[in-house]
Amino acid sequence: MGATDADKALEYKNEGNACVKVQDYAKAIEKYDKAIELDDTQSVYFSNRALCHLKLDNFQCASQDCDKALALDPKNVKAYHRRGLACVGLLEFKKARADLTVVLKAKPSDAAAKRALDICEKVIREERFRKAIGGGDSDSKPKLCSTLNLSSFDANSDLAKYDGPSLEFEQLKNEKNEYAGVKITNMSQDFITKLVNDVFLQGKNIPKKYAAAIISHADRLFRDEANLLELSNKESPDHKISVCGDTHGQFYDVLNIFKKYGKVSENHTYLFNGDFVDRGSWSCEVALLFYSLKILFPKNFFLNRGNHETDNMNKIYGFEDECKYKYSQRIFDMFSQSFESLPLATLINKDYLVMHGGLPSDKTSTLEDINKLDRFSQPPREGLYMELLWSDPQQADGLGPSQRGLGFAFGPDITADYLKRNNLKKVFRSHEVRMKGVLFEHNNKLATVFSAPNYCDSQGNMGGIIHIVPGKGKLIQNGNDDEDLLVETFEAVKHPDIKPMAYSNGGLGF
Numbered sequence: 001m002g003a004t005d006a007d008k009a010l011e012y013k014n015e016g017n018a019c020v021k022v023q024d025y026a027k028a029i030e031k032y033d034k035a036i037e038l039d040d041t042q043s044v045y046f047s048n049r050a051l052c053h054l055k056l057d058n059f060q061c062a063s064q065d066c067d068k069a070l071a072l073d074p075k076n077v078k079a080y081h082r083r084g085l086a087c088v089g090l091l092e093f094k095k096a097r098a099d100l101t102v103v104l105k106a107k108p109s110d111a112a113a114k115r116a117l118d119i120c121e122k123v124i125r126e127e128r129f130r131k132a133i134g135g136g137d138s139d140s141k142p143k144l145c146s147t148l149n150l151s152s153f154d155a156n157s158d159l160a161k162y163d164g165p166s167l168e169f170e171q172l173k174n175e176k177n178e179y180a181g182v183k184i185t186n187m188s189q190d191f192i193t194k195l196v197n198d199v200f201l202q203g204k205n206i207p208k209k210y211a212a213a214i215i216s217h218a219d220r221l222f223r224d225e226a227n228l229l230e231l232s233n234k235e236s237p238d239h240k241i242s243v244c245g246d247t248h249g250q251f252y253d254v255l256n257i258f259k260k261y262g263k264v265s266e267n268h269t270y271l272f273n274g275d276f277v278d279r280g281s282w283s284c285e286v287a288l289l290f291y292s293l294k295i296l297f298p299k300n301f302f303l304n305r306g307n308h309e310t311d312n313m314n315k316i317y318g319f320e321d322e323c324k325y326k327y328s329q330r331i332f333d334m335f336s337q338s339f340e341s342l343p344l345a346t347l348i349n350k351d352y353l354v355m356h357g358g359l360p361s362d363k364t365s366t367l368e369d370i371n372k373l374d375r376f377s378q379p380p381r382e383g384l385y386m387e388l389l390w391s392d393p394q395q396a397d398g399l400g401p402s403q404r405g406l407g408f409a410f411g412p413d414i415t416a417d418y419l420k421r422n423n424l425k426k427v428f429r430s431h432e433v434r435m436k437g438v439l440f441e442h443n444n445k446l447a448t449v450f451s452a453p454n455y456c457d458s459q460g461n462m463g464g465i466i467h468i469v470p471g472k473g474k475l476i477q478n479g480n481d482d483e484d485l486l487v488e489t490f491e492a493v494k495h496p497d498i499k500p501m502a503y504s505n506g507g508l509g510f
C-alpha cells in the first residue's frame with residue numbers, strides 16, 4: 001500500500017466524520033467503506049463505522065466492526081463501548097455487561113456507559129428471577145390491565161389538580177367478585193379533541209387514574225382480536241382503509257396525518273403498523289391518543305405490534321423513562337402488558353398482508369401459522385414471531401443475515417413465493433426509514449411505508465401513507481401500480497423544541 005492510499009483513506013475518514021456531524025449516517029458509512037477499502041489497518045475506521053451502524057439499528061454490523069477494531073487495537077475504548085451497545089440492541093445483555101465493564105474501568109465517569117450497564121444488570125436480574133421461580137415471561141407477571149382496581153389511584157394529587165375533560169368509569173369484576181379491569185363509559189370525540197387541544201398540546205398530562213383506565217380498556221379490546229386481523233372494504237366503496245407505518249412518538253406529525261387525510265370514523269379505518277413509541281419525546285401522548293381512538297372506534301382503529309412495542313426496546317429508546325417521568329413505573333408496566341396484547345399482522349381484502357417487519361423464513365409458512373402463535377408475551381429471539389417484527393427485505397434472492405442481528409433479510413423470491421402460496425397481491429411493512437415515505441420493492445410486490453417524517457429531527461425523509469380504495473387508486477403515483485391503492489406522502493410539521501429521547505436517563509449513546 002502506498003502513502004497515497006493511506007492519505008486518500010484518511011480523507012474519506014474525515015469526510016465520514018463530517019457526515020456524522022450532520023447525522024447523515026448512511027452517507028458516512030459509504031465514506032468509511034471507501035477508507036477501509038484503501039486502508040484496513042486503522043482501528044478507528046471500523047469503530048467510527050460501528051457508530052453509524054448503531055445509529056441505523058444495524059446492531060450485528062456494528063458488533064462485527066467493533067470486533068475488527070479491537071483486533072487492530074485492543075485499547076480502543078470506544079469500540080468496547082459501541083460493541084456493548086450493539087449487544088444491548090441484540091438483546092445479549094451478559095456480553096454487553098462485559099464490554100461496558102471494560103469501558104467503565106477506563107472511564108469511570110462515563111454516564112452513557114453507566115446507564116447502559118444499569119439496564120443490563122436490571123434485565124439480567126429479572127431473567128434470573130424468572131428462572132428461579134420457574135415462571136415464563138408473562139406467567140410470572142401480575143395481570144395489571146385485567147385486574148386493575150381503579151380506586152387505588154384515588155389518593156393521587158394529580159386528580160385534584162386536573163382541569164381537563166372528564167372520563168367516567170365502570171369498575172369491572174369477575175364471577176369471583178375480583179377486580180377485572182375498567183371500562184370507560186363516556187369516551188367521545190369531544191373528549192379526544194379536548195385531550196389533544198387542552199391537555200397534550202398545552203404540555204400537560206392526564207391523571208394517572210385516567211391513563212390506567214384507558215390502557216385497561218384498550219388492552220381488553222386488543223386481547224379479543226386475533227393475531228391476524230382481517231379488514232375489508234371491497235363491498236363498501238366509500239369506506240377508506242389507511243395504513244401508516246412507524247410514528248415513533250412524533251405526536252405533532254401524527255396529528256398532521258389526521259388533519260391531512262381525515263379523522264377516524266365509521267367510513268375511515270386506520271391501521272398503524274407498529275413502532276408508535278420510542279425515539280420521539282411524545283410517545284405517551286401518541287399511545288394514549290391511539291388507545292382512546294381504539295376505545296371510541298373499536299372497529300375502525302387498529303394497531304399492529306412493532307419491535308419497539310417490547311420491554312427491551314423501551315428501556316433502550318426512551319419510552320419507559322418517558323412514562324416514568326410523565327406518569328409512573330406502574331403506568332409503563334400497564335403499557336408493557338398491553339403491548340403483549342397487540343395483534344401481529346393484518347390482512348386487508350384478502351389481498352394485502354401488513355406486518356411491521358418481514359416475512360417468515362420458513363418457505364412453507366402460511367397465514368394460518370400467524371394465528372397459531374401465542375402472542376401474549378415478549379417476543380422470542382427467533383422464529384416466526386420475531387421475524388414478523390424484525391426482518392427486512394434485501395435486493396438479492398434468498399435469505400441472508402440481518403444487519404440488525406435479529407430476524408432475517410429476505411429477497412424478492414421469498415416475497416413472490418409467499419404471495420403465491422397464500423394467494424395475496426402485496427405485502428405492506430414498515431420498520432425502516434424510506435426517504436420518500438413509501439418505497440415499492442421486490443418487483444412492486446412489497447411496499448415499505450414509514451410515517452415519521454424527518455425521523456428523529458435529523459433524517460430529512462418524507463412520511464408516507466397507503467390508502468386502500470378499491471377501484472379509486474392512482475397509478476404511477478409514488479411508484480404505485482395497483483388501481484386499488486392511493487399512495488401519498490407528507491412533510492414533517494413544526495413541534496416544540498424538545499429533542500428526541502428528551503426524557504431518557506442519559507440514553508445509550510445510539
